[in-house]
Amino acid sequence: MSPCPLDTLPAGRCGTILDIAAPAELAARMRSLGLLPGRRIKVVRRSPFRGPIQVRAGQTDLIIRRAEAAAIRVQPCPEVECV
Numbered sequence: 001m002s003p004c005p006l007d008t009l010p011a012g013r014c015g016t017i018l019d020i021a022a023p024a025e026l027a028a029r030m031r032s033l034g035l036l037p038g039r040r041i042k043v044v045r046r047s048p049f050r051g052p053i054q055v056r057a058g059q060t061d062l063i064i065r066r067a068e069a070a071a072i073r074v075q076p077c078p079e080v081e082c083v
Contacts, residue, residue: 001076006043007053007069014042015074022071033062035072 003018017039020027034057035041044061045054052063 001078003073003075005070006041006055006072006074007066009043009074009076011043011046013076014040014079015076016040018073018075020072022068026068026071030064030068030072034058034060035062040077041074 004015006015006017009015017035017037019037020030020035022030035055039057042056043053044056047053050066052065053069054061054063055069056062
């Protein structure tokens with residue numbers, strides 16, 4: 001699978017963060033929350049109607065806006081479902 005924005009990854013799938021293409025302030029905020037290049041994250045839940053996305057980075061769950069998730073490019077894991 002080729003790299004894709006985090007907001008397109010289905011619930012239950014995971015991927016490795018490649019980069020964050022966001023303004024410096026937002027990128028710094030994401031890094032402070034643990035969303036770093038090389039980090040494996042899982043999409044736990046996607047809210048309907050273009051609502052926020054719940055992601056898990058390690059043992060931390062985060063709720064992020066879809067627009068912010070679109071700025072995070074990930075390499076999807078080959079497994080269909082991650083633990």
